[in-house]
Amino acid sequence: MNDPKQQEPITSQWNDSVAASMSEPELLLYRSNLLGSDLRITNFGGGNTSAKVSMTDPLTGQQAEVLWVKGSGGDLGSIKMDGFSTLYMDKLQALKGRYRGLEHEDEMVGYLPHCTFNLNPRAASIDTPLHAYINRKHVDHMHPDSCIAIAACKNSKELTQKIFEGELGWLPWQRPGYDLGLKLEALSASQPSLKGIILEGHGLFTWGDTAKSCYETTVAIIKRAEEWLAANIRQPVFGGQAVQPLAPEARAALAAKLMPLLRGKISQQEYKLGHFDDSAAVLEFVCARDLAPLAALGTSCPDHFLRTKIRPYVVAFDPAKPDFDALAASLDAGLEAYRADYAAYYERCKRSNSPAIRDANPIIYLIPGVGMLSFAKDKATARIAGEFYVNAINVMRGANGVDQYVGLPEQEAFDIEYWLLEEAKLQRMPKPKSLAGRIALVTGGAGGIGQAVARQMLQEGACVLLTDIDGEALEEAKKSLAKVAGKDNVATIVGNITSEQAVEGVLEEAALRFGGVDLLVSNAGIASSAPLEETTLEIWNRNQDILVTGYFLVSRAAFRMMKTQKLGGSMVFVASKNGLVASSGASAYCTAKAAEIHLARCIALEGAPLGIRVNVVNPDAVIKGSRIWDGKWKEERAASNKIGADDIEEFYRQRSMLKLSVLPEDIAEAVYFLSSDKAGKSTGNVLNVDAGNAGAFTR
Known part of the structure; x- marks a missing residue:
């Protein structure tokens, strides 16, 4: 955790003046956001909160006790009021009469919608009974690393008693569900002085009579666990350091080289996106003597392994003898062994009604001396999976430091991973967008066309890396596109x-940030206008450097990465109508644009056997949002056409056959089409988006 806030002691952030005027549901939201804002208290998307509130029943007009509880999905740190489910407590109590025992436990989830208060559309989560039946007004269920470390110890029950001196109860591991809710009810009722309960291998429940007291109890318990672990953990952790980490630059370079190669091997059925983490916690683990045996034990908390798989893949690499070729050569056999092991796990543990085996590739990759890679179907999921494995590392650090870490039993892990309720949740996921899992690199990304292309690709599910020479404009573009x-x-x-070196750095960033590159949109551009006799060598060379050499360098680097991935790919050059039609007074520009088009055709020939398609979009007179047209080019073209600069847009509109202006969004639509599978059988083509220019008809 690199956030400085995460290095400070955990303390109450409750502000009485802020909370003074809040209703009970608003206090629940306030409490939830406070808890979720500190990843030491609970991880992203993990944990849940609840409050039992007296409300007016819209049907009877009478007061009813209503359970407000975090609904299915969502994150406490960012949850809003509509993220909570609301259920009648009397109906939840009545459900006890419908319960037929553990073997019928899942059917109880189907009854929860019948308990909904005020037609709330937010689906109730599987954890609802765990909150409902604890007879306290306010309940928190968190997944702090410190408490899970205690919960994941071999002697978890004894440690809970020793550390918390009777303030916390303890329950053995059990999959979350209705029966666990009844057990929480029974224990909390039998020992009314308890402030909470540790669930073995899982997490922490705490409660209070008010929102504030519940929050402060939660914070105090977690702080107490952290402090006890810090005071009692044995050194050195993880058996001590076995290898020295590489220098930061060497770690980044190796990860950038490895990620496209690895991504290609695991993306044959579904595109994956990657994330790299070489934080201090990760490096301590991947450099440790006990890395392999601890990794093999798997994770404990269900929230962890649902996102990371039960075990990671430890990459065969010796940082003392950093041989990348040997590492690369080991991947096929290593991945095959991992997939075979996962398939065997599935066969050992599957039930008669288990869903079909899922993708058997690893999610987490641990590289000694380098760090951790995580791959998933989208970037956020890959990042979050990595964060969850950092949580698992922290748990193992604490548990093994004071006792003996115990992973979740294999059958229990399987029963959660392939839980029919989890499968139903997966089946309800929306259909992936057309560019889901793809990585796009857009040059000239700060300009009007570049931003429009990026926006279109982001809307279609791609991840986008923008590059431009103008850092300030690039930062503004990033802020705008992040909202999309x-x-x-x-x-x-x-x-x-x-710059050859700069281009290599851009591709390295694409690999480090996302895992590689699938779509290249070469869009960087300039424009110049001058009669031939006034065209200086500087003007000529500048057009050639940016519009020809620049396009060559970027496409060559992207081609090499696509070839490494073995996933095919697409390149689209944003050229110009001027590449097909000569214009008076613009020889340097027109010649460079013609070279662009021919370069694309040459690359299309070499790329076809590799599934790499290369096409061209030819715009004309895209004035809106263009930084080129904001400069001298506008004045130069106006002078060349003997019109005023303010009349330039209307001049080009009337010059077109369709009498229409060409907008950045029009170019973006064409680029998207050629980049997507919709144009999967097109390469070496030129698509004019110029509102009609007979001279530019291709033939």
Whole structure:
């Protein structure tokens, strides 16, 4: 955790003046956001909170006790009021009469919608009974690393008693569900002085009579666990250091080289996106003597392994003798062994009604001396999976430091991973967007066309890396685009495409940030206008450097990465009508654009056997949002056409056959089409988006 806040002691953040005017549901929201804002208290998407509130029944007008509880899905740190389910407590109590025992436990979830208060559409989670039946007004269920470390110890029950001196109860491991709710009720009722309960291998329940007292009890218990572990943990942790980590630059370089190779091997059925983490906690674990045996034990908390698989893949790599070729050569056999082991786990543990085996590839990859990679179907999931494995590392650190870490029994792990309720949740997921899992690199990303292309691709599910020479404009573009698709899916890097070294850095960033590159949109551009006799060598070379050499360098680097991935790919060059039609007074620009088009055709020939398609979009007079047209080019073209600069847009509109202006969004639509599988059988083509220009008809 690199957030400085996470290094400070856990303390109450409750503000009485802020909370003073809040209703009970608002206090629940306030409490939830406070708890979720500190990843030491609960991980992203993990844990839940509840409050039992007296409310007016819209049917009877009478007061009814209503359970407000975090609904299915969502994250406490960002939850809003509509993220809570609301259920009649009397109906939840009546459900006890419908319960037929453990073997019929899952059917109880189907009854929860019948308990809904005020037609609330937010689906109730499987944890609802765990909150409902604890006879306290306010209940928190958190997954702090410190408490899970205690819960995952071999002698968890004894440690709970020793550390908390009777303030917390303890229950043995049991899958969350209706029966566990009844057990929580029984224990909390039999020992009314308890402040909470540790669930073996799972997490922490705490409660209070008010929202504030519940929150402060939760914080105090977690702080107590943290402090006890810190004071009692044996050194060195994880058996001590076995290898030295590589230098930061070497770690990044190796990860950037490995990620496209690895991504290609695990994305044959479904595109994966990657995340790299070489934080201090990760490095301590991947450099430790006990890395392999601890990794083999698997994770304990259900929230962890649902996102990370039960075990990671430890990559065969010796940082003392950093041989990348040997590492690469080991991957096929290593991945095959992992998949075979996962298939055997499935066969050993499957039930008669288990869903079919899922993707058997690893999610978490641990590289000695380097760090951790995580891969998933989208960037946020890959990042969060990595964060959850950091939680697992922290748990193992604490548990093994004071006792003996115990992973979840294999059958229990399977029964959660392949739980029919989890499968039903997966089946309800929306259909992936057309570019889901793809990684796009857009040059000239800060300009009007570049931003429009990025926006279109983000909306279609791709991750996008924008590069541009203008850092300030690039940062503004990033802020704007992050609002479209979230910060996980858009990244930027300042880069000069005429520099071979800078281009290599851009591709390395694409690999480190997302795992590789699938779609290249070469869009960086300039424009110049001058009669031939006034065209200086500087003007000529500048057009050639950016529009030809730059396009060559970026496409060559992207081609190499696509070839490594063995997933095919698509390149789209944003050229110009001027690449097909000569224009008076623009020889340097027109020649460079013609070279762009021919370069694309050449790459299309070499890329076809590898499934790499290369096509061209030819715009004309895209004035809106263009930084090129904001400069001298506008004045130069106006002078060349003997019109005023303010009349330029209307001039080009009237010059077109369709009498229409061409917008950045029009170019983005064409680029998207050629990049997507909709154009999967097209390569070497030129698509004009110029509102009609007979001279530019291709033939």
